Amino acid sequence: MTRAPDLNLVPFVSVDHMMKLVLTIGTERFLTELAGYIEEDFKRWESFDKTARVAAHSLDGVIELMPTSDGTLYGFKYVNGHPKNIKDGRQTVTAFGVLADVATGYPVLMTEMTILTALRTAAMSAVAAKYLAPKGSETMAIIGNGAQSEFQAMAFKAILGIKKLRLYDIDPVATEKCARNLAGAGFEIVKCTSAQDAVEGAQIITTVTADKQYATILTDNMVGTGVHINAVGGDCPGKTELHKDILTRSDIFVEYPPQTRIEGEIQQLPADYPVIELWEVMLGHTQGRRDPQQITLFDSVGFAIEDFSALRYVRDRLKATGLYVDLDLLADPDEPRDLFGMLLRHQAAMV
């Protein structure tokens, strides 16, 4: 006999449980499966309710809510971005998210999303590269070796078969950390002394630096023909990584144009500059890479649908793993109209 589920309970995945979930499934398999969910959702792009994120800006950073829905499920992510946090030992970006049932409005999952966002960002990059990077790419440069760099490396290994990494960061300590963390993962790793050095012989160039400013991580002369640029770090107004001349030499692929035009590298370009939407490439409406000389650029900013895919993925893995606890989040009186009575009965039970 199954008893009716407890309507008050919502499964919650803590940071600890998320780590266990990733490690139990295996980082590469997790990234590959998550990439599958993202691709699945991008292929039904038009069925989603899409809104730009709702941002509360302050002097020190931004707090954002990123909601979306496919009509059956609703998801949102809370995420902050505070570059100065690192000085107090806090994360620049932390996040959590909720998945809910559209038919009842009841949440069905609450989860940490700091780690999950790192994974989904990397999985998204790899999905884009699957359609855009040169066939048989084996070498990736990673410029910026902070919190996101290892996740990018693992996703490109799992999904594209990248074997060689060329790492560079203005802070050599970050490069050391990245190389050390990836030591057991089976890469051939070269620690480089400049961005110029790092891009040497790379078919894929990942830029993932953290400074909140207009920067020029890559200049035009550093980028040869035929490469794929995975531009992850330029992701908010005033924060870009690439020289404008690189952009105009590339075919530019984006997640959701209204958001990317504000937050991505293309904020440097006119508002009507032509870009290609990735979902159209995935559905075969438009070509991805069409010739070996072409420079392709994924101008990644992170879109709500990717978080939705990540929430869906985690939810689907919960039952088998049991890596969650139930949160007593929703008031559930025996008689729905009797919320106050629930309080009274609780009082009686306390005495």
Next chain:
Amino acid sequence: MTRAPDLNLVPFVSVDHMMKLVLTIGTERFLTELAGYIEEDFKRWESFDKTARVAAHSLDGVIELMPTSDGTLYGFKYVNGHPKNIKDGRQTVTAFGVLADVATGYPVLMTEMTILTALRTAAMSAVAAKYLAPKGSETMAIIGNGAQSEFQAMAFKAILGIKKLRLYDIDPVATEKCARNLAGAGFEIVKCTSAQDAVEGAQIITTVTADKQYATILTDNMVGTGVHINAVGGDCPGKTELHKDILTRSDIFVEYPPQTRIEGEIQQLPADYPVIELWEVMLGHTQGRRDPQQITLFDSVGFAIEDFSALRYVRDRLKATGLYVDLDLLADPDEPRDLFGMLLRHQAAMV
């Protein structure tokens, strides 16, 4: 010696803890203190970032995010509205919320808000009535005896000294439930057979019905001079409770006009129909009730600042009561840039 706080932990108030918190503090004192927080925040209205709620509508209901910030703290509420839920024993409205520190973007409180919303809605009504109801009001009619009705009664008792209740609902079972729940609270209660009957002799008329449709709970002839109408139930597009002629005879007070014009009773009136903002009354910029013959109407829809006040209040009461648990919500690597390393060390610890 105090050790550094665990940056990963966020206090969480479950439904069970919220009930204990209310009962420990006492419902009337809780409502009175919460009303104080609301008033405090309304009196600094101009320091808030105000946005209309972000709504995802579906056939069966709506899911909304309601964010606001005063520049120091940021709060948001997740709330759904699904009228058909009641058929499966679910709540029409459930909610939870988060308070965060603007300087770091880190959440400082997560809490159930189904019960808390019921309390804040009632406290808000009573705060408005403090400025608008006839002096010395003792009798309140409550039309609609569902989940919100008892909270309204308790708030008006605690904050305005209401002694007599005249209850009416189209479903006599609801009236019985309401009367039974309030039996020990010290009211003189009359169960009425019609809305007309209920308003007889009442200085304050609270309408708090639940149907999602244009309804006419009160017609013009039922409302005499000098009363205060606390219109709580008309709170979304297509849902109103009062005949338009009552509105045009009343002085109309609202929370946040851009939202009330879409969701409140005044959706029946032209978009430029004059209304008075409550915060201006509280600050003495505008008069509330100015003569005994005047009909005042609080067109309540519920605004994000009230949730913000409620979150602040709960947070301030946590330390003394201990009625929360710590949620492992935020990834907190020893070295902020080393999120992947945290995962590796967790793996090492698991072996």
